[in-house]
Each structure stands twice: as structure tokens, then as C-alpha cells.
Amino acid sequence: MVLLKVEKLKKWFPMKKGIFGKTLYVRAVENVSFELERREAVSLVGESGSGKTTLGKTILRLYEPTDGNIFFDGKDITRLSNKELMWYRRQTGIVQQDPYGSLAPHFTIYKILEEPLIIHGVSKEERREKIYSILNEVRLPPEEFAFKYPHMLSGGQLQRVAIARAMILDPKLIIADEPVSMLDASVRVEILNLFAELQRRHDMSVIYITHDLSTTRYFSEKIFIMYAGHIVERAPTKEILNNPLHPYTRALFNAIPDPDPENRLRMREVPPGEPPSLVNPPPGCRFKPRCPIATSKCDEEPPEYEVFSGHFVKCWYPK
Amino acid sequence: MTELLSVSNLRLYYRTTKGVVKAVDDVSFNINRGETLAIVGESGCGKSSLSKAIIRLLPRNVHTYEGKVLLNGTDLMSMDEETFRKEVRWRKISMVFQGALNALNPVLKVGYQVAEPLIIHMGIKEKEAIERAKEILVKLGLSEEFAERYPFELSGGMKQRAVIAMALITSPDLIILDEPTSALDVITQANIMNMLKELKKSREQTFIFITHDISVASELADKVATMYAGQIVEIAPADTFYEEPLHPYTQKLMKSVPTLRRDKTLESIPGAPPNLIDPPSGCRFHPRCERAMDICRKEDPPIFERGHSVKCWLYR
Numbered sequence: 001m002v003l004l005k006v007e008k009l010k011k012w013f014p015m016k017k018g019i020f021g022k023t024l025y026v027r028a029v030e031n032v033s034f035e036l037e038r039r040e041a042v043s044l045v046g047e048s049g050s051g052k053t054t055l056g057k058t059i060l061r062l063y064e065p066t067d068g069n070i071f072f073d074g075k076d077i078t079r080l081s082n083k084e085l086m087w088y089r090r091q092t093g094i095v096q097q098d099p100y101g102s103l104a105p106h107f108t109i110y111k112i113l114e115e116p117l118i119i120h121g122v123s124k125e126e127r128r129e130k131i132y133s134i135l136n137e138v139r140l141p142p143e144e145f146a147f148k149y150p151h152m153l154s155g156g157q158l159q160r161v162a163i164a165r166a167m168i169l170d171p172k173l174i175i176a177d178e179p180v181s182m183l184d185a186s187v188r189v190e191i192l193n194l195f196a197e198l199q200r201r202h203d204m205s206v207i208y209i210t211h212d213l214s215t216t217r218y219f220s221e222k223i224f225i226m227y228a229g230h231i232v233e234r235a236p237t238k239e240i241l242n243n244p245l246h247p248y249t250r251a252l253f254n255a256i257p258d259p260d261p262e263n264r265l266r267m268r269e270v271p272p273g274e275p276p277s278l279v280n281p282p283p284g285c286r287f288k289p290r291c292p293i294a295t296s297k298c299d300e301e302p303p304e305y306e307v308f309s310g311h312f313v314k315c316w317y318p319k
Numbered sequence: 320m321t322e323l324l325s326v327s328n329l330r331l332y333y334r335t336t337k338g339v340v341k342a343v344d345d346v347s348f349n350i351n352r353g354e355t356l357a358i359v360g361e362s363g364c365g366k367s368s369l370s371k372a373i374i375r376l377l378p379r380n381v382h383t384y385e386g387k388v389l390l391n392g393t394d395l396m397s398m399d400e401e402t403f404r405k406e407v408r409w410r411k412i413s414m415v416f417q418g419a420l421n422a423l424n425p426v427l428k429v430g431y432q433v434a435e436p437l438i439i440h441m442g443i444k445e446k447e448a449i450e451r452a453k454e455i456l457v458k459l460g461l462s463e464e465f466a467e468r469y470p471f472e473l474s475g476g477m478k479q480r481a482v483i484a485m486a487l488i489t490s491p492d493l494i495i496l497d498e499p500t501s502a503l504d505v506i507t508q509a510n511i512m513n514m515l516k517e518l519k520k521s522r523e524q525t526f527i528f529i530t531h532d533i534s535v536a537s538e539l540a541d542k543v544a545t546m547y548a549g550q551i552v553e554i555a556p557a558d559t560f561y562e563e564p565l566h567p568y569t570q571k572l573m574k575s576v577p578t579l580r581r582d583k584t585l586e587s588i589p590g591a592p593p594n595l596i597d598p599p600s601g602c603r604f605h606p607r608c609e610r611a612m613d614i615c616r617k618e619d620p621p622i623f624e625r626g627h628s629v630k631c632w633l634y635r
Contacts, residue, residue, distance in 0.1 A: 047504035047505070047506065048504055154591060156591075184361040184362055184531065185361070185531070185532075185533070185572065185575045185576055186361065186571070186572065186575045186587050186588035187587065188575070188587075189575050189577075189585040189586065189587040190587035192585075193585070193587070211504065211505065212577075213505075213579055214534075214577040214578060214579040215577045217577070217579075217582065218577060218585060241579070251506055252505060252506065253579065254509070255505040255506045255508065255509035256505050256509075256534075256579050257509075257512075257534045257535055257537060257538050258534055258537075258578045258579055258580050258581075259533045259534045259536075259537050259561055259573065259576055259578070260534075260537050260561060261537055261540075261557040261558045261560070261561045261562070263537045263538045264355075264516065264537065264538060264539055264540060264541065264557065267513050267516060267517075268509040268512065268513055270506050270509040270510055270513070271506065272510070274474050274476060274507065
């Protein structure tokens, strides 16, 4: 069953600049379409500036979509007013990258978790019950942690609080934006495992936003690859890891080292250059300027081909 | 191969209101010319302090700074600050600091900033120094015109190249790279690593490469050292380090690293690193070690030579 359906979603940010005061736009997300099933975990992978965070925040209606449609549970939420959005806020949650920055430093953990419950009118007893139960679930014993302040916790513990907060209203969808990229390797695994466990137990759908392709296999059933505002490839995790098809996805694969002493003896085959400016992106395929197999045809925006069942590639030469 | 740097029993402690922090505690290693030593460890293990102890850029609250550091046989620790600044820092040992790409001066042209070590430390005239800066920039894959640009006109990857150019321009014997790619995207990181590999080959450049990322370390390292709680607990040639790590901490670290090309079960390391004010007795890893024995709680293990140098009682 489909929980979230995104159709030709577009998010442009206006930038007052240019000759004669003409408004320019940062075209952060363009023409993005996909469906997310109930209980499904998807990784959205891209480099910084690829638009992955913007896409996540637009889906959550933290940004106004410029164009396109978002359906949640069959309901069009693209243009809901702030008042109507209360319902949607309860269905969704977000975990952000920097736990030090995203949790109020002058609130106790209890208060941090209580805030969303108060806003949504949950009674005092029920609030207490919920807070204690969620703290137990993220394995921060409430007796020990409920009345501590954020600065007394380690990065990993803070991220557990952030997860608890995102989950406290029993949402159906959580968007986790680089939840482990600021943590050490040993803690990272713990948080990812915990998150995966909670996702299954609570029947949540999750969009896991990350720049780190190597953590995705432990977490998601599908991977979406984003480049310069477009989703260029999406497929089941195993399929894409064994058979990456888009030239950008392949470049990404070639660039990532596994721990292997042979690495020092070989050069990596990676494209030169950097992602394009999103103010003035190349017409057509945005990877064209760096692509080893591009032709003049790529000046037109490629369609999304379904090369194998469930494996979509936005490229004129998908093999 | 000739030995370039030899460090023995290096200690760097800081004074804080809570007590003395033993950031670097009895560290010894050596590096041959042309070799790269990667130092891996989690945040707070003392790896950045170690590099600062070598290039002697110390904060005011130093409590203890002692040990022996020989560069090309010259004793650096006995030098006074003035001599060290004039003859060693930047001339013989330079450093790419973590996040340095974001510390470029926004109002100075990139060419001047790359040339600055030559002007300040070598007394070379500005015009000539900037010419040399252009040569280096070209060598690192940027064109000459970058010398005329300002930092805001450069992308992250370009700025990182400029910062590496700055460390390279005095042709130092040793360059310390502190997390040189951790702020960059993976493709940019791969490009920078390719460039560093090239330098290793063409100039026989010696590097100390500090990183939290064991995978990235393997891109450059001939030798790898694991650091834990202010100490080097294992040091070995890259080949055997990756294939058969000996120290329980290194083994755990390897198991916590996700891999792209093959599936494996990830494990976390239970517990957290100790604080460095009052580290655990005996082996500092023993509270988190599954294989800890009685002796590990009581006595600090010496370094055993088992092909790897390993600071663990299991190899007694």
C-alpha cells in the first residue's frame, strides 16, 4: 500500500539578483516523482548540494513546494493551510544531522519530548507515559536520562533523543537527514541498528537521507540516487549495489573506498569537475558536462526508463 | 629506505579546570622517507593533539610536553621555539589542518595565500613566490588563473587543493594531513586522494595522514597506527593491518565499518572511550574488551612485536 506519492515535485528558491533586478532561482529539486510504500525504508543518496535535504523538507511541507503534488495516505497535502497541516505534522517526523544544534539546550530531555505532545493536546498522564516508554525504546533509561540536559549527553545519546522526539507522536513517516554522519563509526552502527529495529516495530516508513552509500545496504530496501536536483536512478538496494547503471551512480561507486590496502596502489576512476550550479544548470541531463558517455542527445532531459522491474534510470543510455 | 622521523615516548598533557588531560601519552613510532603513516582513531583519541605535538603548535594550557622527536636525525625537542619556527615548522614539516579550507583569508587572493609560507618562512620575494605558487597550483590540477581568485570563488575541492598547495610549496620533508577530506564529497575526495597518491609517487613525499575513517586511510597508507585514549595501541604495515588486525580495538573498529562492495554484519563497540583525565587502570581498552583478562585490569601492557607492534597482553 502506497503511503507517500510524489509527482513532478519542484522546489525553486528565489534569489534577488541578476541584471535589471531579474529574479534568479536556485533550482534545488526538479521533476521528482516516486512512491513510498507503507513500512518501506528508502535511502536518498546524494552529494552536498544535490537537493536531498530540500526534497526531504519539501515532502514534510517544511518548505512550500513550487510545483508538483504530494499525496500522503491518498490525501493531497501539497497546498494544505497551516491549520490543516497540524494533522500532517502528526503523521510525520524528522531527525536532523546535528543533534547538538537540533535539541534545545535549556530544556531537559523530558521537556524536549513533551513539547510536541503539548502542542497536539495530549493529557499530562499520557504524556508522561509516552515519554517514559519511548525513552526505554531508544534505550535511554528514563530514571537516568529524563531530567538531564542535552549538554550532559554524548552525541550518540543525543541522536537517540532526536529519534525519540521524531517518534513520539507515532508518525507513519520519518525523514532522517544524515542521522549518523556526525557520529563515530562504532556509535554509528548502534544508532542505525536501533533505528531499523524501531522502524519495523512501529510499522513506519522511513526516508534515510545520506551522502554515504556504504551505510544504505544495512538500512533500506530501496535506494534513490540524486544529482543536481534530479533523481537519476532508483532501484531495490541489492539490485543497484550489484548493477549500478547511471554514469553518475557508477562514478559514486568508483569513488568510495572499502578498507583495502590495495587501494593505495591504484588510482580511482572518477569524473573531473564538480556538480553544476543550480542557478544555471545545464539543459537536459545535468550530469552531461562530466559524463564519459554523453552525446548531443543529452542536451534534452532524459526520461526515466524502467530497465529492469523496479529499476529506473534517468539517462538516454541506461546500459 | 632511510628513516625520516622518529618519535619516542612523546607526551602532551593539557591542564584544565577538571584536571590534567593526557591527550598524548607515551607515543612512539617512526616513518621512513617516502612512506605514509595513517593514524586512525575515533574522536577524542588524541590524534590531532599528536600532530600538533609534532609540529609543535601548542595551546597555552600545556601541562607536560616531553619525549624525543628526531627529524633526519636532528633532535627537535631540544630546539628553542625561535629555532624551531625558523628552521623546522613549515620549512621541514608542514601541515594541512582539519577544516583549513574554510580558514582561508577571504580578502586575500589564493595565489598570495599559497605563496605566503615562502614569503614568511623562506624570505622569498613576493613576486617570485607567487610564480612558484602558480606552478604548484597547476601541478595540483588547478590552472594558473586560480592564483588571481578569491576563496569565495572556489568550490570545496578547489580550496582543499589550494590548502595542500600551501603545505607543499616549501618542499617540506614531512606533511601532516589532518582529516584532509572529511568535509568533502566522495567524488571530490577521490580526486584529492588521486592527487596525493600522485605526489607520493612523483616526489616521494612523506605523509602523516590523520583520519577517523579506516577506509579512507587505506587509500594512502603504507603503515597504519590505531590510536586509543591517547596511546598508539597497534602499528603495522598496511597489508597485514587490514588483513589481520591484532589488537582487539582495531578488530572491533574494522567490524564497525560498513563496506560497499560486500555484505557483512556490522558490530558496534559497546561502551564509550574513557575520559583522558582519569583513564582506566592497566590497559585503557579493558572496560570495553571482550577478551580482557585479570592482568589487563592491573598492568599497562607494553608493546609486543608480533609482525605488528601491538600493545596488548594477549600477545605476551
